[in-house]
């Protein structure tokens with residue numbers, strides 16, 4: 001082994017780190033086997049989203065008149081009634097998992113417990129949903145992935161933007177997964193395109209109207225020339241009511257984006 005062989009060296013370093021810090025569950029710190037993210041009890045609350053509405057990523061009931069055909073395995077569901085009545089400004093939404101117990105806990109520990117390293121681990125869950133979102137939105141190498149931004153004050157306090165970390169590591173994961181990598185190439189992660197111009201409060205269990213009012217006009221695009229004509233995939237950790245995604249999408253579309261799709265690791269259902 002020589003120093004010009006990063007693979008074995010990295011494996012060696014990773015191996016010793018593993019010995020020093022044995023793998024633990026991202027939600028509760030119980031020891032876990034090998035590369036597992038969650039321990040067995042926590043894993044019970046990790047539910048991938050399947051058969052969801054392509055407009056809002058919520059489990060959609062069968063549309064009247066379409067009957068049980070919708071429920072056939074492999075059938076792609078249509079938009080839910082809410083999306084047909086009041087469409088979001090973004091074209092489509094992809095969610096990874098239900099915003100359940102363990103995932104909520106892991107995200108909270110990452111964001112509010114100063115555990116930035118969890119972003120890299122949790123991003124593993126986002127690789128496949130990212131591949132799906134890019135395919136659905138037909139994003140190519142010239143298009144853009146944009147993380148929902150934090151306000152500068154919050155960014156300073158937290159030290160990192162969880163959405164950006166998740167997007168960054170999921171893109172790295174996808175670039176290393178030949179079976180999932182889109183043939184048109186990976187779009188670029190654009191870090192400084194979208195800004196939160198004023199601080200907004202986190203509204204806990206507030207409904208869509210209150211949330212929309214809180215974030216109205218909060219986002220601005222710094223360089224419209226870099227947005228014009230590009231398709232954008234917006235990434236966040238959690239999709240709650242879609243108010244933040246909607247405001248970000250509106251700002252990007254106003255700046256000339258060709259289309260906006262959104263992707264969240266967790267979807268509040």
Ligand SMILES: [Zn+2]
Nearest residue numbers: 025028039042
């Ligand atoms: Zn656990």
Ligand SMILES: [Zn+2]
Nearest residue numbers: 053056080083
């Ligand atoms: Zn919907």
